[in-house]
Amino acid sequence: MSEPQPTIHVVDDDEAMRDSMTWLLESEGYTVACYDSAAGFLAARGDHMRGCIVLDVRMPEMSGLELHEKLEALGSRLPIIFVTGHGDVPMAVSALQRGACDFIEKPFNDEDLLSRIRRALELDAELSAREQRNHAIARRLEQLTLREREVMQLVVAGKLNKQIADALDISMKTVEAHRARVMEKMGVRTLAELVKAVMTLN
Structure with a gap:
């Protein structure tokens, strides 16, 4: 089975934000998938997804933090970068303590976001390689x-x-x-x- 393509999953209810992130990330050669809600991402999610999630903290119905908790419960290992407004920083720090990868405060510059995404993708590659090694060892043990x-x-x-x-x-x-x-x-x-x-x- 071929390795899934690393994808940047942008989860944000703000259409203008999704569009600008898609333009930026695709111009850097990344594959991007956008979702206008946490529920939309959960419906599309698969266990073998690779890449990272750029996740808005404040969204209607299910917030970014609630989605993070659900993904943790599902055993997802995709690194998450939270996008926060100024007042959301304490919540983002708390999410970091519970395993999120990073957060970035609005308004942010493009290079700042890209550097965080590069780090998140490196982390995903490390986690994926470790998982493959563990599977190989488990198969040998059997x-x-x-x-x-x-x-x-x-x-x-x-x-x-x-x-x-x-x-x-x-x-x-x-x-x-x-x-x-x-x-x-x-x-x-x-x-x-x-x-x-x-x-x-x-």
């Missing part, structure tokens, strides 16, 4: 037999082959064979790499 998992857990816990053999009531030779298969199936060469891979998923 290939291990129950005994190989037991051996791996003891290896990762720092046990020596003799201690593992005693704990599982098997021979040292069998421990070595299992250990070699664990390293091969997990795609690692060193104990340090194995520990890192297992810790990634814990």
